[in-house]
Amino acid sequence: MRTALYARRRRRNAIAMSLSLVATLIGLGWLVLILGALLWQGVNGLSLQVFTEMTPPPGADGGLLNPIFGSLIMTGLAVAIGTPVGILAGTYMAEYGRYARTTTIVRFINDILLSAPSIIVGLFIYEVVVAPMGHFSAFAGALALAVIVVPVVIRTTEDMLLLVPNALREAAAALGMPRAYVIRHVAYRAAKAGIVTGVLLAIARISGETAPLLFTALNNQFWSSNLNAPMASLPAVIFQFALSPYADWQKLAWTGALIITLAVLTLSIAARVVTGSRRQS
């Protein structure tokens, strides 16, 4: 009787443990499957041409130069707009308003913005920028991406500033430094690696964002460096080309997908290296 119960409990445990092992293998299996398919399909189309030529009309040879350029421009602009805003807001939350009620509310709202659907951001920018201006523009696309950058940077800036020991601030204040100087010359310097990580993660996040660009920057078949006109971006071109019936467009879409994934993975790993080196020192 007792041995039967014992055997049943052990059996149940063995079943649960094997299930968890299987679940883990399934979970990791997807990563392997997706990256495998991406490499398999994407490497085929990878050539110098991809980086030197414009997007082709169906049936012709071409590359992805204009969308790569567009993605770089809009990502750069978005980071240039979003990072200062994020760092300033994060500074308030960790330094001036650490115990303020505002901070709790802002943190709550920020966490919601952090995981809000990105297509909503696209609609918002369409309503406030594109519709009044009357046309799609690269600038609107960059603004939409900046709205996504801000919460990521706020979150990491606040977290990292909170990790800076108060003794450092007090020592600087005892020397007679005004608060703003303490923050800029002591706290920022101590939290630099963490803040850089936040910016890297934000870049990784927006470099693959498609939904906010679809109706802000739209797309552009041709080379354009005009911020006031529609601009191509890698995700938007992948979207258009992958859903097209033309085999050579689909091939370019795979190559573009590979480029984005490699960029995102490099950025995420770089972000880990930056924080990792900080922890060791």
Add this chain to the structure above:
Amino acid sequence: MPSRAQVLVRMRLADKTFQYLTHATALGVLALLGCIIVALIIGSLPALRTFGFEFLVSQRWNPVTERFGALAPIYGTVVTSLIAMAIAVPIGLLVAMFLTELCPLWLRRPIGIAVELLAGIPSIIYGIWGLFVFAPFLQVHVQPLLIDTFGEVPVLSSLFAGPPYGIGTLTAGLILAIMVLPFITSISRDVFEAVPAVLKESAYGLGCTTWEVFRSVVLPYARVGVIGGVMLGLGRALGETMAVTFVIGNAHKIAPSILAPGTTISATIANEFTEAVGDLYTSSLIALGLILFAITLVVLALARYLLLRVERRLGA
């Protein structure tokens, strides 16, 4: 040479300016959320005025006659998210259990990193993979099997009816499951790891098996955090756009079969917004966005509230 008093005045000014600047930016975040809501409401007013409450309960979507109803996209959003959660929650919890209870220490970090990399892959990558690799695989190997197996079973036969298209509601749900799995796993792992070792050890000391410790000690202790993580994953699944747009088929109808093409709120907006002619069409799409934002706000706020409670308890 400025006097000491002048320098002090200047420093004081710079100090105050910096403080007010940071304060204003922080309040700007609150204003941002307010602006988003107001902009969506203003944008959707024409549609809401024209259709009223009917917008929520009608499944007509006819750009030619300009009659719009949101029921089909809302239904698609809810069903795909439910499929995703039904698959991702048990698997995610099992993976988290593996990582905290079973996995050898040297393997924990690599697997944890792999899970987080999976979370970082942009959704359009899942979309293109789903369209070209996953959907054809389902069409050839899985869907015919489902149709054959459940063809005779009363209720399930209508759920798995129709030809195997490959793309459709089920495919979208499965892709979403893959996408939210890392979120659920990493949050669950974090809350499982926060369970005090003493609690687990005393259960082991009473002779419990690993599974019994997990089910009767770890899971009840981490319950609130796990629910928070699940809600966070649900928020993602509800609002996910690109991955779904590729594989859902964009059909504005409510089909009883989950193998049939459907649509979701985000997929409808992504597919039709740039082609929408006429103010009413555009406005209806923005109204869809408003509905989506309202749903995700509630879900995400609840998730954050639950996770906040866990943090407070850990902090205390």
